[in-house]
Amino acid sequence: MVELRKDPISSGWVIVNKNRDLNCFSKTEIHLHDDKRCPFCSGNEKLTPPQILAYDKSKRKTNDKDWNIRVIPNNKPILAIEGSLLKKAEGIFDKMNGIGAHEIIIETPSHNKSAHSFTVEEYSQIILTVQERIRDLKNDLRFEYILVFKNYGINAGETISHSHLQLVAMPVIPKTVKEEILSGFKYFEYKERCLFCDIISQEISSGTRIITENDSFIAFVPFASRYPFEVWILPKEHSSDFRTINDYRLITEFSSINTSILRRLHKVLDNPSYNLFLHSLPLKENFMQHYHWHVEIIPQIVKTTGFELGTGLYVNPILPEESAKFLREAE
Amino acid sequence: MVELRKDPISSGWVIVNKNRDLNCFSKTEIHLHDDKRCPFCSGNEKLTPPQILAYDKSKRKTNDKDWNIRVIPNNKPILAIEGSLLKKAEGIFDKMNGIGAHEIIIETPSHNKSAHSFTVEEYSQIILTVQERIRDLKNDLRFEYILVFKNYGINAGETISHSHLQLVAMPVIPKTVKEEILSGFKYFEYKERCLFCDIISQEISSGTRIITENDSFIAFVPFASRYPFEVWILPKEHSSDFRTINDYRLITEFSSINTSILRRLHKVLDNPSYNLFLHSLPLKENFMQHYHWHVEIIPQIVKTTGFELGTGLYVNPILPEESAKFLREAE
Known part of the structure; x- marks a missing residue:
């Protein structure tokens, strides 16, 4: 039994999957x-x-x-490959099969x-x-x-x-991606420019949070990093779709900046645990002028607590500019 | 130095606080x-x-x-008591003192x-x-x-x-609370009823996710629980402000259902780690017909991974109805 259930309060989806192991702390x-x-x-x-x-x-x-x-x-997949979605209501609630x-x-x-x-x-x-x-x-x-x-x-x-x-x-479409797209959309409506492109311009002109860059890509510690040593990698030229890096030069430059960041994190934080993920546009879109694909890398070195859970506010004990300096000087 | 920085992409605030200890995994x-x-x-x-x-x-x-x-x-406070907010821009970014x-x-x-x-x-x-x-x-x-x-x-x-x-x-106002208020507002606009009150009605009529209740309060495992054994406690009658439980009977009933839930979690999960928090209306509001105060209790027994971070979707390996049955039968 795999089911997708929508929380009407947070508007987020939850995957209820009895076939998954509990990835327990105690195990x-x-x-x-x-x-x-x-x-x-x-x-x-x-x-x-x-x-x-x-x-x-x-x-x-x-x-x-x-x-x-x-x-x-x-x-032991999170979602099951066989079947159809069968979206339906259960009173006030919404659910569908976990496909x-x-x-x-x-x-x-x-x-x-x-x-x-x-x-x-x-x-x-x-x-x-x-x-x-x-x-x-x-x-x-x-x-x-x-x-x-x-x-x-x-x-x-x-x-x-x-x-x-x-x-x-x-x-x-996951909640975090929807949120990024919506922010990008609102900004574009107001400025007629991509929010992510404007952030990149400001990071380049200030320089304090940049770790490294090459012709096509830039890596920096975000201004409002939720986690110490959080790193984002983005294409410098506007692109909403990860699949647009399809020639030898672009793939080489992307691989080069990725491996460089992972080496720096390994060196500065002594082989830390980390999560890495790729955010690109939704599958049924072909181009978005207000969205910009990117990679987020989040070292897991601090614990989140009831404060973060209850507020959605994060406490970062290290100045993003300092995290960036450590990583910039590591290679 | 304590600073609040706003992430223009997620619209969430981050507290940058150099005086906090890293609550490290390794420490x-x-x-x-x-x-x-x-x-x-x-x-x-x-x-x-x-x-x-x-x-x-x-x-x-x-x-x-x-x-x-x-x-x-x-x-070692998250935010500092002395000073004024001094909201200001840093190019495209927003920040203020961490008061x-x-x-x-x-x-x-x-x-x-x-x-x-x-x-x-x-x-x-x-x-x-x-x-x-x-x-x-x-x-x-x-x-x-x-x-x-x-x-x-x-x-x-x-x-x-x-x-x-x-x-x-x-x-x-924290992001999670803003989100809850906005969902409640949209629902009220459409239905002219409180979303939380409607959820309570449905939980009472289905009964499968209720753990326990008394005259004034109800405790259940939410339909789309993000975490196994997640529990919400709410007043049955509409109330947006926690401070409205101000007589002996209400405080006694609230304390009774809280301690009952904590005892059940202790018994079923063998003294689990948990986070508990209270969501009430923002301080400058006096009454909201579309918001409903509540307590959320989240046992920390499974790890979150890059999937949850990257999507905002949660994977719950236990059917909420089963979590509720265990807790219901525990006392």
């Missing part, structure tokens, strides 16, 4: 450091569901053990390699694979949005320590 | 189980800033060691007593004290909202294990 962490038992390791393919896609080092599709990147369905796709992108065959140590070439191949999965899943008209994300380390909710990304296709 | 937990060193224990009053207020068992104000409830300023009050309500002089073991009489005295502090702080016109909350247990961000509530008065 012994499942960290399979032994590559004999890790289902994501090369040689253990039989421990996972059949693969969706795999590439070897020469970027050729492969079915055998010489894969370099491998995409599999999650064996979606939940895939794992195993980024490397080797157990002990983490994302901060990937080369630009390795990262580029991961990006190309992500884009291929998005292109394919976009054809399923039940889906409204795809989130690509990473949980790295125990405090970020990681359960298998072999480096991987997750991808969830869902039948609703 | 050894500060659990002062030794009542010789606990600053909240009776006899250790010199370890805290001077008290704001204290009551003895006979509900008389007291200054000596015979206190039963004691209110003190937090010695507010942050108080600790020590609920009991004894170190080993937790909120789930309080008697109705003890809880009633705590409620009266909270109301007195709200009445007093409401006179400070710099403040727009007061959040009363509790962090119980390590996974809820507790740093001192002696039972206490926290109270933060702040110069902005």
Whole structure:
């Protein structure tokens, strides 16, 4: 039983999924450091569901053990792939079946390699694979949005320590993305400029929160960072769709700035837990002048409490300009 | 330096406070189980800033060691009490000084007593004290909202294990409260009824998510609970302001349902960490026909990950009706 229920008070959706394990605080962490038992390791393919896609080092599709990147369905998915949405009311409440796709992108065959140590070439191949999965899943008209994300380390909710990304296709536009789009829309209506582009201009002219940049991308610590050492990566030129980075130069520059940020975080915070996710426009849109795709990276080094839960206000104990300085000087 | 910064993308405020400790995951937990060193224990009053207020068992104000409830300023407050707001722009961004009050309500002089073991009489005295502090702080016109909350247990961000509530008065209306008020407003505009009152009616007629109720209050697991075993407590009759429970009968019934829920959670989940907070109307409002005050209690037993951060969608591995059944049958 997987169900999507809408909270009429916060307008947010909740996925009720009885087939998921409780990712409990108290449970012994499942960290399979032994590559004999890790289902994501090369040689253990039989421990996972059949693969969706795999590439070897020469970027050729492969079915055998010489894969370099491998995409599999999650064996305990957040949302279920089979069925139709069947939206319905339950008195005052709204619900629908929990339809979606939940895939794992195993980024490397080797157990002990983490994302901060990937080369630009390795990262580029991961990006190309992500884009291929998005292109394919976009054809399923039940889906409204795809989130690509990473949980790295125990405090970020990681359960298998072999480096991987997750991808969830869902039948609703997530609340956080709706909020970003709405802010962008209101700003555009007033200024006729993209809010995100204006933020980038101001960050470039002030310089205090920039960590690094290249021809096409910029990485900075946001002015009102919710978390210490929070980092955003954005394309400098206006673009609402992640799939528009489709040539060699852009993918290389994007991979280069991503791996640079992960290396800096690893160095400054001594291998921190972090969450990383990609925000691009909803699947049924092709271009938005008021939205700007980006990556958010959130190191999980402080705990949130009843204050954050009850207010939605965050307490950041480090000045964003200081976080930026540490990260800027780290390489 | 304490500063409030507004994120133009999410419209949420962030408190940048260099004087706060990082409540780090990695830091050894500060659990002062030794009542010789606990600053909240009776006899250790010199370890805290001077008290704001204290009551003895006979509900008389007291200054000596015979206190039963004691209110003190937090010695490392989230917001600073001195100064003026000085709202200003920094280019595209908005900020102001981080002005507010942050108080600790020590609920009991004894170190080993937790909120789930309080008697109705003890809880009633705590409620009266909270109301007195709200009445007093409401006179400070710099403040727009007061959040009363509790962090119980390590996974809820507790740093001192002696039972206490926290109270933060702040110069902005928090995002979560704004969101609840806006949903209530839209619903009222359409239906001319309170959204929360309608939810209560439906919960009463279905019955499957109710845990317990008395003449004036109801406790249930919300239809779209974000967390397993999440509980809301609301007055059955429409009321937007927590301070309207001002007679003996109402305070007793409210205390009775609160302690009952905390006992049930303690029993079913084996002494879980939890966050508890109170949502009432903003300080400068006197009555809202579209808002309904309530308490939210959130057991911290599952971890949130990049999926929740990136979407604002929550994954709940337990059917709310099942959570409710466990709690209903626990007493």
